[in-house]
Amino acid sequence: MTGLRRVMCIEDDADIRLILEFSLATVGGYEVLCCAGGRAALSQAPGFRPDLVLLDVMMPDLSGPETLAALRKLPCMDGVPVVFLTAKAMPDELEQLLEHGATGLIVKPFDPMTLPHDLLPYWEHGRGGRGA
Amino acid sequence: MPLDILVVDDIQESRRALCALVTELGHSAVGVDSGLAALEAVRRRLPDLVLLDLLMPGLDGFEVTRRLRGLTGGRWLPVIATSSLQGDEHVIRALHSGADDHLSRPVNPALLEAKLRHYGSVLGLQSRLASLAQRQRDMLDNILDPVLTLDAAGRVEELNRAALALTLRDGGPLAAGASCMAVFGVELPALLAQRECRLHGASGEAFPAELGLSEWREEGAAHYTVVLRDLTERRQVERMKDEFLATVSHELRTPLTSVMGALGLLAGGAAGALPAGALPLAEVARRNGERLGRLIDDILDLTKLEGDRMALHLRPQRVQPLLEEALAANRAYAARAGVSLWQEPDAAAPGIEAALDADRFLQVMANLLSNAIKHSPAGETVRVSVHHGGGALRITVRDRGPGIAPRFRARMFEKFSQADGTDRRAQGGTGLGLYITRMLVERMGGRISADDVTGEGAAFSVSFPLASTLASTPGSAAAPALPAPPALLHVDADYESRARVARWLTPDYRVAGAATLAQAEAEAAHTAQTAPLLLIGNPQSQGSADAFCAGLRRLAAGRPVLLLGDSVDQAFGERLGLPWLSLANGGAAELLSVLQRLLAGTHGSGPPP
Numbered sequence: 197m198t199g200l201r202r203v204m205c206i207e208d209d210a211d212i213r214l215i216l217e218f219s220l221a222t223v224g225g226y227e228v229l230c231c232a233g234g235r236a237a238l239s240q241a242p243g244f245r246p247d248l249v250l251l252d253v254m255m256p257d258l259s260g261p262e263t264l265a266a267l268r269k270l271p272c273m274d275g276v277p278v279v280f281l282t283a284k285a286m287p288d289e290l291e292q293l294l295e296h297g298a299t300g301l302i303v304k305p306f307d308p309m310t311l312p313h314d315l316l317p318y319w320e321h322g323r324g325g326r327g328a
Numbered sequence: 329m330p331l332d333i334l335v336v337d338d339i340q341e342s343r344r345a346l347c348a349l350v351t352e353l354g355h356s357a358v359g360v361d362s363g364l365a366a367l368e369a370v371r372r373r374l375p376d377l378v379l380l381d382l383l384m385p386g387l388d389g390f391e392v393t394r395r396l397r398g399l400t401g402g403r404w405l406p407v408i409a410t411s412s413l414q415g416d417e418h419v420i421r422a423l424h425s426g427a428d429d430h431l432s433r434p435v436n437p438a439l440l441e442a443k444l445r446h447y448g449s450v451l452g453l454q455s456r457l458a459s460l461a462q463r464q465r466d467m468l469d470n471i472l473d474p475v476l477t478l479d480a481a482g483r484v485e486e487l488n489r490a491a492l493a494l495t496l497r498d499g500g501p502l503a504a505g506a507s508c509m510a511v512f513g514v515e516l517p518a519l520l521a522q523r524e525c526r527l528h529g530a531s532g533e534a535f536p537a538e539l540g541l542s543e544w545r546e547e548g549a550a551h552y553t554v555v556l557r558d559l560t561e562r563r564q565v566e567r568m569k570d571e572f573l574a575t576v577s578h579e580l581r582t583p584l585t586s587v588m589g590a591l592g593l594l595a596g597g598a599a600g601a602l603p604a605g606a607l608p609l610a611e612v613a614r615r616n617g618e619r620l621g622r623l624i625d626d627i628l629d630l631t632k633l634e635g636d637r638m639a640l641h642l643r644p645q646r647v648q649p650l651l652e653e654a655l656a657a658n659r660a661y662a663a664r665a666g667v668s669l670w671q672e673p674d675a676a677a678p679g680i681e682a683a684l685d686a687d688r689f690l691q692v693m694a695n696l697l698s699n700a701i702k703h704s705p706a707g708e709t710v711r712v713s714v715h716h717g718g719g720a721l722r723i724t725v726r727d728r729g730p731g732i733a734p735r736f737r738a739r740m741f742e743k744f745s746q747a748d749g750t751d752r753r754a755q756g757g758t759g760l761g762l763y764i765t766r767m768l769v770e771r772m773g774g775r776i777s778a779d780d781v782t783g784e785g786a787a788f789s790v791s792f793p794l795a796s797t798l799a800s801t802p803g804s805a806a807a808p809a810l811p812a813p814p815a816l817l818h819v820d821a822d823y824e825s826r827a828r829v830a831r832w833l834t835p836d837y838r839v840a841g842a843a844t845l846a847q848a849e850a851e852a853a854h855t856a857q858t859a860p861l862l863l864i865g866n867p868q869s870q871g872s873a874d875a876f877c878a879g880l881r882r883l884a885a886g887r888p889v890l891l892l893g894d895s896v897d898q899a900f901g902e903r904l905g906l907p908w909l910s911l912a913n914g915g916a917a918e919l920l921s922v923l924q925r926l927l928a929g930t931h932g933s934g935p936p937p
Contacts, residue, residue: 215593304584
């Protein structure tokens with residue numbers, strides 16, 4: 197058992213939310229909460245207390261980086277790794293995203309069969325950060 | 329042509345007689361009786377010609393002639409002095425005062441008629457020339473783009489109306505006499521090499537402009553006419569296009585993510601085991617989804633590269649770690665194809681540094697490696713080797729596949745080219761890979777080439793200038809040296825043509841350009857260190873073609889010479905005994921192949937085959 201249990205996904209596309217839920221809950225066995233946007237995520241994060249957040253970059257209303265900045269202000273998010281999901285539309289912006297305080301990047305299209313496993317290094321990294 | 333003639337004579341009788349005679353000859357006449365009245369009449373309405381009595385009370389004819397010169401506004405007003413004086417002295421004095429001609433009184437009607445006809449035809453010619461010049465001026469002024477003509481020293485000689493809306497770097501108005509530096513911020517030689525510049529508008533705001541430059545000669549002196557086109561709007565459109573493409577790419581990837589995700593889950597059994605027959609179908613869908621993703625990537629890269637809008641982060645770095653990363657990233661793909669990847673050991677490799685953009689270098693290597701894997705039969709090995717020397721680093725990727733079809737060689741680095749149309753589907757490529765690879769390599773200051781080893785598979789090499797060699801080991805001296813690209817001097821009066829040939833030949837050759845033989849000599853002396861290995865010349869607009877070719881030969885001093893231009897043909901080349909290439913039906917590929925043969929010495933005098 198790795199200890200990674202609760203994953204929060206913030207993604208505006210309903211179909212991708214379904215794939216994420218299937219991948220992380222059915223294949224990965226995690227407890228998953230999918231939010232359609234940054235605002236919903238901000239209100240639900242304190243109750244859900246995620247171990248890791250998967251965050252889409254391009255979203256209407258609140259963008260990925262904006263959501264990240266707001267999430268970082270929540271006490272329940274202290275030390276929680278946030279991994280961006282990006283469509284790799286703008287390679288030059290990838291570095292900027294990491295500078296925004298993200299733990300990592302997962303590029304779309306991703307492989308849903310390996311995604312639960314692919315998240316583990318980020319969670320390990322985040323846990324290390326929390327211990328320090 | 330009927331003329332308006334002013335007749336000036338204080339004696340009424342002779343004035344009337346002269347007016348009558350002028351009218352009889354088909355012209356119109358106005359008579360005045362004094363010098364002052366004549367000046368007043370000219371001020372009111374400029375006649376075509378003046379018949380002026382020299383001897384008058386008050387202002388005499390000599391004085392009137394002198395004063396008339398100030399009243400014509402630069403136009404030529406012929407003045408024919410009349411008098412009954414004997415001898416030439418007063419005629420000479422009248423001509424010195426500014427008169428054009430003289431008639432003795434009493435006036436001989438036939439002589440007057442002949443003189444008026446002569447002045448009529450000269451005035452007619454002059455007005456035609458003036459209206460022609462005005463027409464040219466109007467056309468120039470009605471060009472919406474600023475047009476400037478600079479002299480050989482870079483001073484503005486002429487400018488059109490649109491150019492008046494520009495300002496100098498220091499904020500002053502642009503006018504004839506301004507220096508190249510004041511207008512463009514660079515000296516003339518630098519400007520000649522530019523395709524773009526920054527200008528300042530009426531309120532001092534800077535904007536980017538495209539620079540269309542042509543060089544021409546007048547009595548041996550060079551002039552440069554520059555047409556400037558505001559690029560602000562085009563830049564805006566490009567930015568919108570980039571944003572649009574980024575959006576399109578995102579919009580395309582979002583459904584692709586769902587499609588690929590759903591397929592992956594189905595094939596992975598996440599929704600329950602699939603019947604045996606369904607798995608190959610899911611695999612077909614997955615493979616094509618991946619291909620669609622690659623196409624989206626390639627088209628995005630292509631658009632950015634072609635628009636010169638891809639930002640590269642070049643920094644000197646060790647090449648070996650990047651190479652290992654590229655090999656590692658392609659191991660899984662190679663394993664699936666049953667192909668192994670192997671880097672030839674080289675003791676010096678770990679120390680080699682080049683100025684690269686790491687991500688883009690990885691993309692280049694990924695492309696070459698995946699190409700090699702794709703074309704390798706199962707069980708074979710793709711070999712990667714690193715050589716350095718001569719200030720450059722060369723990485724070669726060699727496969728044991730079928731090799732490069734001769735038909736494909738000429739266009740393999742072009743857009744949408746694949747070895748075989750039917751091959752495209754079988755191999756799942758986009759036809760953009762090598763083209764994008766070439767563009768990326770060139771943007772990083774490198775070159776790409778395909779080595780021809782018939783029957784032994786294909787070998788692609790990329791080379792980059794070496795940043796430095798750290799910790800070079802004794803063994804590194806044995807590494808094969810890479811020759812610098814050969815230098816070439818191109819003499820052509822046409823700037824555009826020089827620029828085009830330079831584009832075609834870079835980076836295979838280091839191309840220097842010269843408009844004339846004199847410039848070429850200066851250029852050759854200047855670059856004595858890197859003497860050109862061969863010369864290209866276009867005899868067009870260079871005076872005598874024979875003299876030009878003789879000069880070219882003298883300058884070449886035994887090195888190969890190629891005549892290149894629209895006007896050269898077989899007869900011309902044979903007469904001068906020089907190899908030639910006509911650009912009327914040849915392009916970059918023909919030129920490169922002729923040059924290769926010239927350098928190899930397999931192409932002596934005479935026309936190309």
